[in-house]
Structures are given as C-alpha cells and as structure tokens.
Amino acid sequence: MKNQASTATTMQTATVSTTISKPVQLFSAFLLGMVFLYGAGFVQTSAVHNAAHDVRHSLAFPCH
Amino acid sequence: MIFRRIVLYALLVGALSGILLTGVQLLQVIPIIQSAERFEGEPAAAPAAEKAGQAAQAHDHAAHDHGGHEHDADAWAPADGAERTGFTLLSNMLSATGLALLVLAAMVASLRLNAANKLDWRHGLLWGVAGYAAFFVAPALGLPPEIPGAAAAPLESRQAWWLFAVVCTAAGLAGAAFGKSPWRWAFLILLVLPHLVGAPHPHTEMFAGQPPAAAAELTELARQFIGATAIANGALWLTLGLISVWTIPRILTPSD
Numbered sequence: 001m002k003n004q005a006s007t008a009t010t011m012q013t014a015t016v017s018t019t020i021s022k023p024v025q026l027f028s029a030f031l032l033g034m035v036f037l038y039g040a041g042f043v044q045t046s047a048v049h050n051a052a053h054d055v056r057h058s059l060a061f062p063c064h
Numbered sequence: 065m066i067f068r069r070i071v072l073y074a075l076l077v078g079a080l081s082g083i084l085l086t087g088v089q090l091l092q093v094i095p096i097i098q099s100a101e102r103f104e105g106e107p108a109a110a111p112a113a114e115k116a117g118q119a120a121q122a123h124d125h126a127a128h129d130h131g132g133h134e135h136d137a138d139a140w141a142p143a144d145g146a147e148r149t150g151f152t153l154l155s156n157m158l159s160a161t162g163l164a165l166l167v168l169a170a171m172v173a174s175l176r177l178n179a180a181n182k183l184d185w186r187h188g189l190l191w192g193v194a195g196y197a198a199f200f201v202a203p204a205l206g207l208p209p210e211i212p213g214a215a216a217a218p219l220e221s222r223q224a225w226w227l228f229a230v231v232c233t234a235a236g237l238a239g240a241a242f243g244k245s246p247w248r249w250a251f252l253i254l255l256v257l258p259h260l261v262g263a264p265h266p267h268t269e270m271f272a273g274q275p276p277a278a279a280a281e282l283t284e285l286a287r288q289f290i291g292a293t294a295i296a297n298g299a300l301w302l303t304l305g306l307i308s309v310w311t312i313p314r315i316l317t318p319s320d
Contacts, residue, residue: 022176025067026169032071033165040159042223046139052155053141053212054148058085058093058293059159060200060209062222 066315070168073311077168078161081303085160086153088299092292094152100211100285103278160304163199167191167308172315174242181316183309192305194237200297202233202255206263209293211286215272217264229258 040052041061049056049063056063142148171191175181203226207216216222232254239251270286271279 020065020067022066023173025065026070026173029067029070029074029165030169033074033162033169036158036162036165040155040162044219047141050139050141051151052158054089054094054097054152055155055159057097057210057212057289058089058296060204060207060293060297062207062216062219062226063210064212064216064219 066172069315069317070165070172073315074161074164074168077164077304077307077311078157078159080307081164081300082153082157082160084303085156085296085300086149088296089152089156090149093289093296096285096289096292097212100213100282100289103274103282104213160300163195163300163304164308167195167304168311168315170238171308171312174238175312175316177242183312185306185309188306188309189302190305191308192301192303194234194241195304196298196301198230198234198237200294200301202258203229204290204293205229206259208286208290211282211289213274213282214270214286215266215268217266221264225258225261225263228261229263232258 039048041056041059043049053063055061142151171183175183206229207222207226210216236251236254239254240248242248243251269279271282274282
C-alpha cells in the first residue's frame with residue numbers, strides 16, 4: 001500500500017517535470033528572485049523598512 | 065524539476081553569502097551607519113503633519129520632498145544590538161537568495177544558449193564581477209551609497225533610476241557576452257545610457273539641516289561609507305559568483 005502511494009507520487013512528479021518547459025521554469029526562478037529582492041529592498045512599509053534598514057543602505061538600494 | 069533545484073541551491077548560496085556579507089558589514093559598514101544616526105533627529109524633527117500623514121497610511125512619497133528623513137516614530141523597529149543584527153542577517157540572506165535566484169537562472173539559461181554544460185571557478189569570478197558591476201557599481205555611480213540623514217531626491221524616482229541602471233547594465237553585459245552577432249559589442253552602449261539620462265538628485269546640500277561642524281563630519285562619514293560598501297558588495301559578489309558556479313553541476317543532473 002505504502003509502496004503504491006510512493007509510486008504514484010513519483011509518477012506525478014515525473015509528469016509535472018515533463019509538462020513545464022525548462023525556459024518557463026528558469027523564468028519562474030528569475031521572477032521569484034525579483035520578488036525576494038523587492039521584499040528586501042523596495043517595500044516601504046515601515047516595519048519592513050526598519051528591519052532591512054542597514055542592509056538597504058549597505059547594498060546601495062535607495063532607502064529613505 | 066530544475067525550478068525546485070534552483071530554489072534549493074539559491075537558498076544555500078543565499079544563506080552562505082548572506083552570513084559572510086553580514087560579517088563584513090559588521091566590521092565596517094554598520095559602525096558608519098550608527099555614527100551617522102547619532103546626528104539624526106537632532107536638528108529638525110519631522111513635522112507633525114508629516115507624521116500624521118504617515119499614520120493614516122495615505123502617505124504619498126512622490127508628492128513632497130522629505131529632505132532625507134521620514135522615519136515613522138511609532139512604527140516597529142528592531143531594538144539595537146542582537147535583534148537589529150539578527151534582522152540585518154535575515155535581510156542579507158533574503159537579498160542574497162534573491163540575487164542567487166537571478167544568477168543561477170541566468171547561468172543555466174546561458175549554458176543552454178551555448179549548448180555547454182560546464183562552468184569553472186573563472187566563470188564564477190566573471191559572473192561575480194558582472195553582478196557587482198550591474199547591481200552595485202552602475203547604480204552607485206549615479207546614486208552613491210548614502211548614510212542615514214543625507215538629503216536625496218524623492219524615493220520613487222531614485223528607485224526607478226536604480227532599476228533602470230541595473231537592468232541596462234545587466235542587459236548590456238549579457239548581450240555583449242552571449243550575443244551571436246559580430247555587432248554584439250554594441251550592447252555595451254546600454255551601460256552608458258542610464259548615466260546619460262542621469263540619476264535624480266536633490267536640490268539642497270546633502271546635510272543642509274545640520275550645523276557646519278556636524279555637516280563636515282557627516283560628509284567625511286559619507287565618503288568612508290562609499291569605500292566600505294564597495295568592499296562589502298565586492299565580498300558578496302565574489303562569494304555569490306563562486307558558490308553559484310559550484311552548485312551548477314548539482315542543479316544540472318543527468319536526468320534532465
């Protein structure tokens with residue numbers, strides 16, 4: 001039973017990796033990187049700004 | 065699935081280079097920020113009307129010039145000491161992971177483009193230098209890294225120019241490095257474009273609100289800060305480039 005379940009999961013994973021093309025996956029990783037940088041460097045909510053303050057100055061992101 | 069492996073290795077690259085970056089910053093960047101903050105809030109506290117506007121969340125940054133200071137006194141901020149350092153470490157790891165995602169995705173894409181599957185440490189250095197040029201040198205040429213309290217143009221226009229400089233420089237370098245046409249070197253014109261457009265600058269002196277002695281001291285701190293951030297960002301990109309190259313064979317498994 002357990003074996004069957006894990007086989008099913010493997011098959012599902014295999015299906016997913018063949019249906020999403022490589023360029024789309026690479027582009028998605030790139031977009032995710034931009035989201036991270038936006039969060040760390042550009043969001044102006046005061047709490048986020050204050051938490052990341054020293055990093056923004058240090059990385060020369062426009063801060064204040 | 066290559067997306068999953070890129071994300072996992074980006075987290076690893078981001079954590080390692082974020083820790084190293086925090087170490088370098090604690091030695092030279094952060095002490096300068098703290099020295100500059102001693103001058104903040106002394107001359108003219110933010111007008112009450114401005115504070116009220118921030119509290120109402122209807123704050124429009126573009127609509128008025130802050131003169132470089134806009135902290136909301138009531139907002140949460142990490143306490144000085146371990147808490148502040150902890151959030152700096154976390155933010156560094158988040159930023160470095162974001163950069164690693166961009167770099168790893170671009171590295172894999174460049175390998176596909178050239179039908180190659182190997183990168184060695186020299187490629188790591190080159191990618192590091194390119195990242196340093198695009199994300200630090202190019203924007204810093206127009207908008208030098210600033211210490212807290214310095215006057216600056218409205219935030220939105222600076223963020224827009226920063227993004228413009230980074231995208232132009234990255235695209236120019238990528239076009240020259242990976243273009244197939246003999247005219248590919250023409251992409252390097254993109255490196256000059258943001259500086260022809262020009263970065264937004266304030267109309268006031270950098271430390272206009274300060275007495276002359278303090279302004280002189282702040283100007284000296286601002287000068288030191290440019291050197292300190294140049295070194296810290298160099299260390300970041302060096303490690304980011306080298307560790308990223310090390311992960312590439314692990315991301316490109318034979319099963320793909």
